[in-house]
């Protein structure tokens with residue numbers, strides 16, 4: 001499904017044929033594979049056997065390539081810098097085995113003002129840095145759906161985080177030149193932009209894609225009180241996730257997405273988490289809704305269960321109390337559930353020393369009571385596989 005998003009122009013078809021097909025809005029491998037042989041004969045004007053061969057070529061070009069675990073490991077050993085984009089938050093990078101993983105989707109979720117955009121701006125800057133400094137030495141596509149990106153802030157972070165490197169005027173000019181900002185304020189334009197990314201990634205040597213935020217346009221346009229909107233929204237998000245996953249894997253680049261979530265508990269204590277229905281997308285009701293008997297709190301739900309499973313890694317940025325902010329690694333194929341305290345300064349996000357030095361690596365101290373409650377419940381499941389599945393579900397229910 002993801003791989004089928006591949007553009008036909010990159011599937012080994014002649015330019016003439018691609019142009020002919022594009023007149024029928026057939027531009028991806030998926031578009032071709034959804035047609036019957038008869039339909040394909042009609043749109044290509046080719047014989048039965050040629051069309052069968054065409055189908056074979058398209059199928060082969062978008063089928064996942066088999067590789068052994070050994071090959072994967074060797075690739076990473078030979079060129080470890082291309083497997084991760086360092087966050088330059090040392091303890092976080094350590095726990096993630098190098099940083100934000102290339103080839104996958106990372107979601108930054110949390111309440112308004114906690115620092116999601118700051119994180120994205122900082123990561124964009126880092127992606128442009130040379131590999132010797134932990135960067136990916138590439139361009140960035142930054143899709144801004146909230147008009148929140150600030151070029152001044154980008155320069156400020158650069159100058160304060162890497163004062164020596166950016167002392168040179170030339171570097172200070174070339175860095176923002178590699179960050180391609182697109183303000184897309186509707187669902188339609190975000191989708192169109194995502195659909196056009198493949199060529200852009202190739203032509204501009206893009207090494208990072210950021211979407212800040214994936215949720216805001218969707219929430220603006222889909223009133224979930226209206227029948228049918230939930231399904232339509234879910235389809236749109238699935239389509240976007242599918243293309244983004246394909247791009248991340250195909251070009252081995254990280255994709256970072258932000259998503260604003262709020263959960264309010266009744267005791268006045270606010271917890272922000274990616275709260276999703278454990279059942280399925282269709283049981284979700286977006287907006288402020290009161291939970292059922294025995295449960296206390298108001299919930300603003302996330303983007304649905306399908307979306308939740310589409311992202312490989314999830315960080316939650318949240319306020320721990322009025323002074324302190326906390327970064328939680330809430331979902332990761334490589335790291336345990338862990339929290340860090342952070343501050344935002346002129347140089348961007350910084351981890352607070354005490355968050356790791358005085359505490360064991362997998363720390364639950366300092367996390368909010370609601371998240372500690374999850375931990376207690378998680379500990380009651382001894383079998384590891386049951387534990388992680390159940391933990392995920394419990395986490396969703398808090």
Ligand SMILES: Nc1ncnc2c1ncn2[C@@H]1O[C@H](COP(=O)(O)OP(=O)(O)OP(=O)(O)O)[C@@H](O)[C@H]1O
Nearest residue numbers: 111112113114115116117118119148260344345346
């Ligand atoms: N120059 C700066 N120096 C220090 N802190 C800053 C600076 N600029 C912004 N901040 C901090 O970043 C916070 C805003 O973060 P950000 O805009 O990333 O929030 P967000 O999570 O993206 O919110 P939203 O969901 O509303 O977009 C401010 O509250 C402030 O604490």
